[in-house]
Amino acid sequence: MQQSMMVACEECGLVVDIPDLNEGDKATCPRCGHTLTKAVSLPFQRPVAYGIACLLMLVLSLSFPFLSFTVNGMGHQITLLNAAETLQHFENSVLAILLMITVLVFPAVYIMLVLYLYYHAHKVKNVGHVVHDRAWIKFLCRIIFTIQPWLMVDVFLIGVLVSLVKISALAHIGLGNSFWAFCLYSVLVVKCVSLVDRTWLWDQFFAMKPVEGVRAGDTHLDHNHVGCHACNQINPLPRSHKARCLRCDSQLHVFNANHSLQYSWAYLLASIVFYIPANLYPMMYTVSLGQTEGSTILGGVVLLWKMGSWPIALVIFIASIFIPMAKMFTLAWLYYCAGKRADDSSHVAIKRLKLYRLTEFIGRWSMVDIFVVAILVALVQLQNVMAISPGPAALCFATVVIFTMLSAMNFDPRIFWTPKNKPCKQDSELDAPESNSEVPSVHK
Numbered sequence: 001m002q003q004s005m006m007v008a009c010e011e012c013g014l015v016v017d018i019p020d021l022n023e024g025d026k027a028t029c030p031r032c033g034h035t036l037t038k039a040v041s042l043p044f045q046r047p048v049a050y051g052i053a054c055l056l057m058l059v060l061s062l063s064f065p066f067l068s069f070t071v072n073g074m075g076h077q078i079t080l081l082n083a084a085e086t087l088q089h090f091e092n093s094v095l096a097i098l099l100m101i102t103v104l105v106f107p108a109v110y111i112m113l114v115l116y117l118y119y120h121a122h123k124v125k126n127v128g129h130v131v132h133d134r135a136w137i138k139f140l141c142r143i144i145f146t147i148q149p150w151l152m153v154d155v156f157l158i159g160v161l162v163s164l165v166k167i168s169a170l171a172h173i174g175l176g177n178s179f180w181a182f183c184l185y186s187v188l189v190v191k192c193v194s195l196v197d198r199t200w201l202w203d204q205f206f207a208m209k210p211v212e213g214v215r216a217g218d219t220h221l222d223h224n225h226v227g228c229h230a231c232n233q234i235n236p237l238p239r240s241h242k243a244r245c246l247r248c249d250s251q252l253h254v255f256n257a258n259h260s261l262q263y264s265w266a267y268l269l270a271s272i273v274f275y276i277p278a279n280l281y282p283m284m285y286t287v288s289l290g291q292t293e294g295s296t297i298l299g300g301v302v303l304l305w306k307m308g309s310w311p312i313a314l315v316i317f318i319a320s321i322f323i324p325m326a327k328m329f330t331l332a333w334l335y336y337c338a339g340k341r342a343d344d345s346s347h348v349a350i351k352r353l354k355l356y357r358l359t360e361f362i363g364r365w366s367m368v369d370i371f372v373v374a375i376l377v378a379l380v381q382l383q384n385v386m387a388i389s390p391g392p393a394a395l396c397f398a399t400v401v402i403f404t405m406l407s408a409m410n411f412d413p414r415i416f417w418t419p420k421n422k423p424c425k426q427d428s429e430l431d432a433p434e435s436n437s438e439v440p441s442v443h444k
Helices: 045-063 082-089 093-127 134-150 153-167 177-195 198-205 257-280 297-306 310-340 346-379 392-410 413-417 424-431
Strands: 005-008 015-018 026-028 035-038 067-071 074-078 172-175 284-288 291-295 386-390 441-443
Touching: 015 035, 035 198, 045 093, 045 177, 067 153, 067 346, 074 082, 074 346, 082 093, 082 346, 093 134, 093 153, 093 177, 093 198, 093 346, 093 392, 134 198, 153 177, 153 310, 153 346, 257 297, 257 310, 257 392, 257 413, 284 346, 291 297, 297 310, 310 346, 310 392, 310 413, 346 386, 346 392, 346 413
Parallel strands: none
Antiparallel strands: 005 015, 026 035, 026 441, 067 074, 067 172, 284 291, 284 386
């Protein structure tokens, strides 16, 4: 059972008193539907089991050949680490580091920290173990939820599959033992991440501290509290910019609509600037019988379509052209609407919030094309017979993806629930539920 606690919804600002949850239940915000917390069935055993399986599959993924490429009697074989090493060879250190961090380092660190924290959480709850190094535990909890959005194992797997289809007509492709282990590793990582809940994990080590003057039904417009973005602890309104959370010691950030919009617009405009050379310059160069030919993103889509690989051409077009453009236009429209902050109804706010959630979710999948380039560069290296090297657009496109993700992360969706020209108290009475005893919806 989980102790009753109050949580401020990070997407609409409503303070909700969460009831006790049984295993398998989850609590959602009654105003915007955002998941506030969940109680996973077998909360200690399942994440640990999946975490151990992840590490085992990761070791197997790095221990054997990953892919092989054979054409006209000449062949080349790579391991999973060769992709980053080959990018480094072509003086693309930034892409090599990005590949290593998002596909290997961050996922491995995340899984190991989950195992460590869940082991200690089990000792605290079931054995009565006392947490002595509180600062260390708080630091590790903050780390895993900071790197979680940057785990791209599943995106890399899709990139590998696209790469295989892209060159299968040109040569024989062999799938090594590590390829199948990596497929299982990707599925296990996604499942393990889905079992880790931020609010629940913090509660195993440090109970939420009550704050006077804050009631269920209050919102961020009442200016009587600040919700911590790291652990969801409700804190008194800080008097300085260096105030720390009562529970996890993270720096508190008072709701500031203009500040959030400025950062979001800055990252978005930067991504638009880099998107221009990402489409004009070649994404990769192909050497065939001594002749070098550059290929842009759109050129690669057209080539695949002419070769009859229209499903892969469609995947590349959606992931590398449609999604980035749609995300930039959508974010710009949402930021424009948020900047106006007209007196829209809750129905309109929920619609924009759902669009924002979708945009934030699909943004990372644009990295597929970067991973396609990384695999092709590592795999197709037969000197002058056939070879592929990264083009200048690869780094520009990776920058576009990163900046759009940062833009969405810095945006505070509570702006949708903040009318521009009304007193705060009237706003809270308009947006909050009629009863202060409103409870979240609980689903099994």
